[in-house]
Amino acid sequence: xxxxxxxxxxxxxxxxxxxxxxxxxxxxxxxxxxxxxxxxxxxxxxxxxxxxxxxxxxxxxxxxxxxxxxxxxxxxxxxxxxxxxxxxxxxxxxxxxxxxxxxxxxxxxxxxxxxxxxxxxxxxxxxxxxxxxxxxxxxxxxxxxxxxxxxxxxx
Numbered sequence: 766x767x768x769x770x771x772x773x774x775x776x777x778x779x780x781x782x783x784x785x786x787x788x789x790x791x792x793x794x795x796x797x798x799x800x801x802x803x804x805x806x807x808x809x810x811x812x813x814x815x816x817x818x819x820x821x822x823x824x825x826x827x828x829x830x831x832x833x834x835x836x837x838x839x840x841x842x843x844x845x846x847x848x849x850x851x852x853x854x855x856x857x858x859x860x861x862x863x864x865x866x867x868x869x870x871x872x873x874x875x876x877x878x879x880x881x882x883x884x885x886x887x888x889x890x891x892x893x894x895x896x897x898x899x900x901x902x903x904x905x906x907x908x909x910x911x912x913x914x915x916x917x918x919x920x
Contacts, residue, residue, distance in 0.1 A: 774825070777821075777825060778825055778828050778829050779829075781819070781821055781825060781826065781829040782828075782829035782830070782833055784817075784819070784850060785826070785829055785830055785833065785835055785848065785850065786829075786830065786833030786834045786835050786836075787834075788835065788850045788851060788852070789851065789854055789880065789881050790850075790851035790854075790856050790859065790878065790879065790880045790881070791835055791838055791848055791849065791850055791851070791878050791879050792848070792849040792851075792859060792860070792863055792875060792877075792878035792890060793838055793841035793842060793846060793847075793848055793875075793876045793877055793878055794846070794847045794848070794849065794863065794867075794873055794874060794875050794876060795843075795844055795845055795846065795847075795873070795874040795876060796820065796845050796846075796847045796872075796873055797844060797845040797872070797874075798872035799870060799872050799873055803870055804818070804820075804847075806866075807862075807863075807866050807873075810862050810866065811849060811859065811862055814853060814858045814859065814862060815852045815853050816849060816850060816851050816852055816853065816858070816859050816862070817849070817850050817852070818847055818848070818849050818850075819847065819848050819850065820845075820846070820847045820848075821846075821848075823842050823843065823844070823846055826839075826842050826846060826848070827839055827842060830842075834882065835879050835882075837879060837882075837884055838877065838878065838879045838884070840877075841876040841877045841878075849862075849863055849878075856880055856893050857893050857894065857896050857897070860890050860891075860893035860894040861893075861894045863875055863890070863894075864890065864891055864894035865894075875887045875890055875891075877890070878890060885911075889911055892911055893911065
């Protein structure tokens, strides 16, 4: 590989690393089977709530996350991976958009994510999507409700 191409890839990894490791919330998805037109709609919906959806080769994502604060989500990165990055600091908004899109299109698979260093499962993301938005419910209350949901016995 030429030096210029390698330098370009290193710059891309650095940029991706900054975006992923500075985010307080990330949600990892598998977009296999989603049309490019539908992905553009998802990106637009996320932009409307000050979030973004990035698609990058797995190897670059893994390199970008390797030594950063959010490296624990590497376990969710496999295959056709897209990552939603929340910049609002309100986990309900991004969760609502992704869960709705997943239900409407049926092919977007939510794998899991991370909030402020804590891993969350796809079930946790579904719970967050069902919660009221931050304006009417504090983040501490949301986290309490998530813990309560996890501890609830299954009959």
